């Protein structure tokens with residue numbers, strides 16, 4: 001146990017004994033530790049919301065125990081103290097509420113402030129319950145709720161509802177009507193969204209608050225006295241002018257905290273109670289896996305508890321549907337049952353690691369919530385090599401029986417524990433792909449052998465293999481065994497090279513071959529061992545070093561000292577000697593320089609690849625050539641400037657990935673290059689959209705991948721799928737280049753990682769688990785959509801080529817989205833493309849821009865966005881020889897901002 005936990009435990013013990021708060025010196029005496037240290041630990045516990053402070057001399061501490069709404073129902077007496085958070089963020093609001101209700105003789109009128117969904121309505125209702133429990137209002141006293149926003153368009157009607165109307169007060173008032181204030185006599189009137197009350201209505205309300213009587217609308221003589229406690233609520237900002245009047249006139253103001261201001265334990269308690277509520281509805285236990293629970297604990301929830309609750313209800317409903325429709329045994333919430341915005345919560349785990357560890361300490365991977373339980377039974381299965389699996393299960397069985405869980409539930413829990421064990425086992429391989437999917441293609445024996453051989457190789461070579469290798473190898477082996485059984489030969493043209501370059505892998509592959517031979521009763525030929533060695537050598541993840549390794553930056557320039565001086569500036573500014581320079585004298589032959597560069601790349605490569613930053617000429621081809629020869633991912637950026645080197649260097653030192661650094665460099669010289677690039681690809685009307693499938697053996701896995709994609713994509717005439725062999729990288733790259741010249745390559749799908757500039761890579765594993773197919777469908781759909789828009793634009797454009805501009809605009813729009821950090825939905829993107837196309841066509845024809853209303857004000861508000869957009873539009877201006885003025889810029893900016901989905 002660590003010190004902090006120890007302090008916490010002692011605090012709990014002492015508190016139980018002494019039945020009061022405990023001081024730091026009392027704990028330090030028990031532990032025989034320094035008081036200052038104990039104070040430090042107590043402060044840490046306080047920050048984690050595990051203890052509370054009672055200020056005084058000395059400061060006393062009390063433990064906050066993980067509460068459950070159900071437990072508290074038994075323990076506590078009044079409604080307000082039962083709310084989740086009563087001991088935490090709602091402590092002060094509850095004290096205020098009690099004071100307001102109990103204040104003699106008739107309590108205090110109260111204003112509750114708080115964002116949407118923080119629980120204002122619930123709080124008001126609980127105040128009413130409390131008033132009854134405290135017997136300050138009769139048991140049958142009314143609680144009347146009225147939302148002023150419901151009649152916001154008609155202020156007179158709001159007043160009529162609240163204060164009542166005398167016959168003839170206004171047209172249509174044909175009889176006397178009693179108001180809600182009268183109906184609420186002796187009880188509570190809850191006015192929600194009270195800021196919607198008109199000034200006249202407010203005055204009438206304040207008169208009642210000050211004097212205890214009011215007059216219905218149209219009444220001039222009589223006043224009505226009632227004894228009503230008003231609770232008003234609003235989401236208005238407490239600082240707003242409007243609210244000042246309210247806070248001045250209503251004696252008690254209670255502010256309810258928003259969800260983000262609550263501690264994580266309190267949020268856990270809320271989640272627990274909401275899932276239990278659903279469990280009660282269904283009458284069954286609800287299980288949730290750890291990651292889903294973490295997502296719920298951490299996601300941004302701007303509409304507070306109300307939103308948290310409805311997101312949980314949705315997840316429970318989805319899990320329930322799965323349980324029913326797939327006849328699953330348990331209602332289990334997993335990530336796929338959570339809305340996208342909730343899933344994102346998991347991304348914040350790093351910043352919240354300590355809190356999460358604290359919450360999940362001693363809990364298993366799947367948690368169970370049952371409305372009848374006071375606490376959740378965790379499936380706490382910790383696999384330990386020293387203890388037998390079945391022993392643990394037996395022990396668990398005993399424990400559960402002793403806690404009084406029914407037999408049927410025990411077996412449910414145990415079953416889940418077993419599943420969770422096997423999931424863990426699979427995770428050791430980092431395989432989170434549904435095996436079911438791949439089993440449609442290869443049989444179980446092959447999968448078992450692949451697991452066996454990768455686990456063997458992993459130990460022998462001290463490398464980890466990821467799921468891509470697992471599935472790539474499974475596909476490959478399947479094809480290989482079929483070939484051998486059919487008596488076909490296997491030939492590896494680079495066998496010797498593999499032996500020399502990967503001697504360790506080759507040796508292990510030979511041992512693996514024995515496993516395969518025994519299992520399938522075949523004789524693996526030496527050439528096939530070459531392929532196996534390549535699988536073992538490719539895509540290795542050395543996870544421990546991963547954080548340390550950085551992308552290398554190598555700057556190469558013609559001239560005596562151009563590269564060195566750029567690098568010197570960059571390294572000095574970044575503060576680390578990270579980038580390296582190679583100066584290339586003008587007299588030097590490219591072949592000689594190539595060998596030097598290759599050597600440098602090999603030495604600098606730490607697993608994350610190298611960015612070559614060059615000026616021009618033959619240097620631009622070095623990257624591809626080195627990649628072909630060494631397999632090291634090398635990306636080349638040309639037309640380099642000093643700011644670009646600084647930026648790349650900074651990002652590399654921060655540990656950014658090669659693709660990110662490369663893209664950001666390209667963005668910096670996008671101005672010069674983008675139009676050239678897009679011009680290249682749009683010229684040929686006959687170009688086709690193609691997808692490449694690739695593996696070491698063209699006829700094996702890549703052919704098979706092609707068939708899988710064809711089947712899953714159904715018939716898509718507009719797409720051609722081409723299987724290629726990547727054994728000879730040079731030949732492969734050459735083919736890609738040829739295809740690229742004539743057609744558009746939408747994606748490359750391969751059993752091993754291939755990084756090619758500007759082409760999306762999808763792994764075979766993703767294709768098999770369905771994610772990849774979804775990606776392909778999305779890419780194809782998008783492509784088709786743009787093709788159609790391009791065709792129809794062609795008919796409507798007068799001065800420009802409608803098809804060509806589509807590609808230009810897509811590039812520019814992506815650029816704007818990236819820079820503004822926004823994402824617009826597809827329909828809006830099309831809208832923006834159309835707007836920009838017509839604008840450019842108009843400007844090319846000499847047309848005038850349209851004035852933007854309130855331009856100056858808009859410019860002040862969005863100056864940063866306007867500058868960024870202007871920058872992104874420059875290539876278009878240059879290419880079409882036009883100038884897009886500030887009015888049009890403002891319109892464009894508005895389109896992006898109005899329809900954005902913030903990333």
Ligand SMILES: Nc1ncnc2c1ncn2[C@@H]1O[C@H](COP(=O)(O)OP(=O)(O)OP(=O)(O)O)[C@@H](O)[C@H]1O
Pocket residue numbers: 083084085114115116117118119120121122123235270273305306307309
């Ligand atoms: N402390 C709490 N414990 C349990 N449930 C809560 C708590 N606070 C709020 N809720 C639940 O959250 C939901 C939203 O609460 P409520 O409708 O009272 O919020 P509100 O502030 O009145 O929202 P709005 O401003 O949108 O009207 C309700 O279902 C309520 O039961």
